Amino acid sequence: MTDIDITTPEPISEAELVFEGALRPKSLDEFVGQAKVRGQLQLLLQAAGIQGRTADHILLAGPPGLGKTTLAMIVAHESGKPLRMSSGPAIQHAGDLAAVLSSLVPGEVLFIDEIHRMARSAEEMLYLAMEDFRIDIMVGKGAGATSVPLDLAPFTLVGATTRSGMLPNPLRDRFGFTAHLEFYADSELEQVLHRAARMLDFDIDREGLAEIAGRSRGTPRIANRLLRRVRDYVLVHGGDADLAAVKAALTLYDVDELGLDRLDRAVMDIMLTRFGGGPVGLNTLAVSVGEEAETIESVVEPFLVRIGLITRTPRGRVATPQAFAHFGVANPQGSFLPGVL
Numbered sequence: 001m002t003d004i005d006i007t008t009p010e011p012i013s014e015a016e017l018v019f020e021g022a023l024r025p026k027s028l029d030e031f032v033g034q035a036k037v038r039g040q041l042q043l044l045l046q047a048a049g050i051q052g053r054t055a056d057h058i059l060l061a062g063p064p065g066l067g068k069t070t071l072a073m074i075v076a077h078e079s080g081k082p083l084r085m086s087s088g089p090a091i092q093h094a095g096d097l098a099a100v101l102s103s104l105v106p107g108e109v110l111f112i113d114e115i116h117r118m119a120r121s122a123e124e125m126l127y128l129a130m131e132d133f134r135i136d137i138m139v140g141k142g143a144g145a146t147s148v149p150l151d152l153a154p155f156t157l158v159g160a161t162t163r164s165g166m167l168p169n170p171l172r173d174r175f176g177f178t179a180h181l182e183f184y185a186d187s188e189l190e191q192v193l194h195r196a197a198r199m200l201d202f203d204i205d206r207e208g209l210a211e212i213a214g215r216s217r218g219t220p221r222i223a224n225r226l227l228r229r230v231r232d233y234v235l236v237h238g239g240d241a242d243l244a245a246v247k248a249a250l251t252l253y254d255v256d257e258l259g260l261d262r263l264d265r266a267v268m269d270i271m272l273t274r275f276g277g278g279p280v281g282l283n284t285l286a287v288s289v290g291e292e293a294e295t296i297e298s299v300v301e302p303f304l305v306r307i308g309l310i311t312r313t314p315r316g317r318v319a320t321p322q323a324f325a326h327f328g329v330a331n332p333q334g335s336f337l338p339g340v341l
């Protein structure tokens with residue numbers, strides 16, 4: 001691993017997770033950006049509150065580091081209910097899920113992170129649990145085995161996934177609401193950073209914050225991580241935390257103006273140098289960089305499209321003239337690219 005990984009959207013250490021916990025917004029009001037999702041969640045929680053019932057099941061979908069775990073905690077906090085945390089990889093048998101479900105207290109919020117990685121057998125148990133707050137438990141073995149119904153306390157399931165395309169339809173259909181989290185605008189990341197700097201008691205000016213925001217890949221997790229590195233830099237070198245200090249610190253860590261991470265760069269490099277800008281099919285790209293097609297499609301591509309480095313066309317992904325310019329690669333087709341106006 002090289003220091004380029006400072007811009008990866010996944011958590012990079014245990015220490016970072018502890019740090020994140022301290023900076024997590026606790027309420028919907030404190031949660032920056034995602035205005036649409038916030039409004040939708042607010043309505044859903046308020047309606048449930050008025051009727052005195054548990055809120056509908058909620059699916060949070062989107063790339064890493066955009067606030068899924070944070071929102072799950074907020075749902076529990078806003079409904080005044082306890083939160084139980086679990087994850088798809090921890091549920092490898094139906095029995096693992098039965099143990100969790102049967103111990104929930106009324107109204108509890110059950111968070112299943114990476115829900116797309118749950119075992120098939122558990123998925124089927126979850127369908128019934130979500131719909132009827134009931135599960136069937138198998139007792140005995142062989143010919144004498146019988147299934148015994150068990151009533152559950154009503155609960156709200158909050159599922160999180162970076163790969164909503166990998167969820168089976170019957171599971172997806174049982175969520176009352178799906179929130180698709182989007183990459184954050186630079187102005188929103190500035191707010192995230194402003195709040196974090198205040199909490200860290202770090203006195204950094206607006207220009208400095210704006211510069212970090214612009215290099216954070218639309219991702220609050222990365223913004224907070226870069227802020228810490230800048231804080232280190234100022235601590236060691238002295239002086240003000242201003243634009244010059246931010247630029248010096250981020251140059252030291254090889255974070256470019258667009259905040260691209262290693263995988264983003266690998267994809268762009270392959271597209272520009274090996275395929276002359278494309279069009280390139282998703283699977284070809286995935287194989288070329290040694291990643292799953294799902295990761296390219298759900299984590300890398302949305303960001304590269306959003307910042308205008310690639311476009312999707314019916315014949316595949318195409319690099320834009322801006323991409324050639326940013327990476328300083330000669331554009332074999334001049335300014336004209338197939339499928340791009």
Ligand SMILES: Nc1ncnc2c1ncn2[C@@H]1O[C@H](COP(=O)(O)OP(=O)(O)OP(=O)(O)O)[C@@H](O)[C@H]1O
Pocket residue numbers: 009010011019020021023024025030031032033034063064065066067068069070071162192220221224
């Ligand atoms: N809207 C937001 N406002 C302020 N801070 C945020 C926001 N969203 C995320 N953060 C910060 O970013 C960090 C990462 O967020 P979180 O852990 O919720 O991401 P995630 O979507 O669950 O990521 P993963 O897919 O890796 O589990 C948190 O520490 C939180 O402080």
Ligand SMILES: [Mg+2]
Pocket residue numbers: 068069070113160
């Ligand atoms: Mg998470």
